[in-house]
Amino acid sequence: MKHLYTWSAIMAVAFGSVIGDVLLARAMKQVGDVGVLLRQRGAWTVVRRTAGNPNFLLGVVAMATAFFSLLFALSWGPLSVVAPASASLTFIGNAFAAKIFLHERVDRRRWLAALLVAAGVALLSG
Amino acid sequence: MTFRKYLVLAGVTVFAPAGDSMLSHGMKQVGNISLNHLPAVISAVLNPWVAAGIALLIAFVIFNMTALSWADLTYVLPATSLGYVLVALIARFALHEHITPIRWIGIALIAGGVGFVAAGPALTVPTSTPESAESERETAVAASTGAER
Numbered sequence: 140m141k142h143l144y145t146w147s148a149i150m151a152v153a154f155g156s157v158i159g160d161v162l163l164a165r166a167m168k169q170v171g172d173v174g175v176l177l178r179q180r181g182a183w184t185v186v187r188r189t190a191g192n193p194n195f196l197l198g199v200v201a202m203a204t205a206f207f208s209l210l211f212a213l214s215w216g217p218l219s220v221v222a223p224a225s226a227s228l229t230f231i232g233n234a235f236a237a238k239i240f241l242h243e244r245v246d247r248r249r250w251l252a253a254l255l256v257a258a259g260v261a262l263l264s265g
Numbered sequence: 266m267t268f269r270k271y272l273v274l275a276g277v278t279v280f281a282p283a284g285d286s287m288l289s290h291g292m293k294q295v296g297n298i299s300l301n302h303l304p305a306v307i308s309a310v311l312n313p314w315v316a317a318g319i320a321l322l323i324a325f326v327i328f329n330m331t332a333l334s335w336a337d338l339t340y341v342l343p344a345t346s347l348g349y350v351l352v353a354l355i356a357r358f359a360l361h362e363h364i365t366p367i368r369w370i371g372i373a374l375i376a377g378g379v380g381f382v383a384a385g386p387a388l389t390v391p392t393s394t395p396e397s398a399e400s401e402r403e404t405a406v407a408a409s410t411g412a413e414r
Contacts, residue, residue: 160342163333164337167330167334168391172392173331173334173335174269174273174331233342241338242390248382252381252382253339254378255374258371259346262368262371263353263368263371263372
């Protein structure tokens with residue numbers, strides 16, 4: 140039963156992180172190239188545009204959900220399972236989500252990279 | 266990709282593991298905090314290691330969001346994962362910790378993955394800036410002049 144709880148929490152961490160990452164990425168694409176904005180309009184514009192972006196605010200909520208799910212996961216399962224499993228699932232999930240929701244061109248090279256990194260993280264922190 | 270953008274990606278890579286390490290070091294000095302003694306969290310923040318760790322993680326968030334404003338999510342994420350490799354290498358060569366063969370394989374896989382992504386384009390979706398509009402116009406002009414020739 141504890142096993143089920145741990146893995147549910149790990150899935151919640153991965154889902155929360157993926158949703159948060161996608162929303163933040165979308166928000167920052169809407170804000171625009173921060174380097175250019177800083178030079179042309181100043182820091183205040185960057186802060187105002189980012190903080191007022193609905194995707195950014197939702198992204199922060201998703202990230203917070205992921206963080207608290209991580210705390211739950213860690214209270215049920217060992218760190219050596221929770222950390223690599225949630226990180227690996229997040230890498231794979233992000234590749235799918237970036238393709239579907241952000242329309243990024245996730246070519247074979249990027250799929251391979253997502254799989255390699257996910258496997259590497261699992262081995263490194265396992 | 267300009268030099269400045271590579272610096273931002275380097276910041277993304279370095280700040281997250283550095284912040285995590287300092288936070289972890291500081292929290293071990295502070296000791297366990299129970300849910301019944303939440304005010305202890307405030308004294309934890311006053312620990313210089315914890316404070317420095319939080320500052321670095323805030324820097325990570327800012328650099329990460331800056332990178333996401335001009336690069337794909339699937340480009341920036343592998344850069345973050347390079348931080349794991351960095352921590353392992355510091356553990357090996359600065360702290361002289363033993364790294365198991367399994368972990369070396371993990372390091373190689375991550376490095377390989379990052380290499381794959383870094384060799385490709387950083388951005389495959391439009392981002393809303395005057396500069397991107399200009400560069401699109403430039404490529405359009407270049408394409409049309411190329412067609413004329």
